[in-house]
Each structure stands twice: as C-alpha cells, then as structure tokens.
Amino acid sequence: MAKYVNKSSLALILMEEYGMKKKDAIRVIDRIFDEMGDALASDGQVDITGFGKFVIFDRKARKGINPVLKTAMDIPASKLPKFKPSSTLKAKCNKDRE
Structure with a gap:
C-alpha cells in the first residue's frame, strides 16, 4: 500500500x-x-538537497472559457510555485523500474 x-x-x-x-x-x-x-x-526559491527545488513560475495572462456560461473570459497573470525534483528523488521513485 x-x-x-x-x-x-x-x-x-x-x-x-x-x-x-x-x-x-x-x-x-x-x-x-x-x-x-x-x-x-x-520570489525566492527553496532548494532541498536530495529532494528538489521549489521555484516561482510566472504564468502569463490568457484567454479562457467560463465553464458554466460557456463565454470567453480573461484569466489574469499569476505566480505559481513549481516543483523540480532532484535526480536523487527521481532515482528513488524509479528504483523498482530498473
């Protein structure tokens, strides 16, 4: 499990x-x-050796569709945290696939 x-x-x-x-x-x-x-x-970053790095990703403004009304809408720009796993973590997650 x-x-x-x-x-x-x-x-x-x-x-x-x-x-x-x-x-x-x-x-x-x-x-x-x-x-x-x-x-x-x-706007800093978090780097945890052997685990990965969290960085801020700038998402541009874009057009979208309101799912309820089915009309076009503007989605404003935003900042999102993004995770980049370390090679150590990637290897650990894939150890049974080797």
Missing part, C-alpha cells in the same frame, strides 16, 4: 525519533513550511 504523508504523520516521526511532544513537533513543521512559503512569496 502507498504511504501517505501529512503534517500529523510527520509530527509522529519527530515525536518517535527525537522524543518531542506533539505540540512542539507541529510547531517545528509549521515553522519550516512558513519559512518555505515566505521565501517563495518573496
């Missing part, structure tokens, strides 16, 4: 491996993700 990871499962790992209280483990996880979000919000 595929493994599912969320904030609670990460907190459990920190609790078991480092003897932390759940409240403290969640604070650590929140702090890490807050820092990552702040870096991306300021």
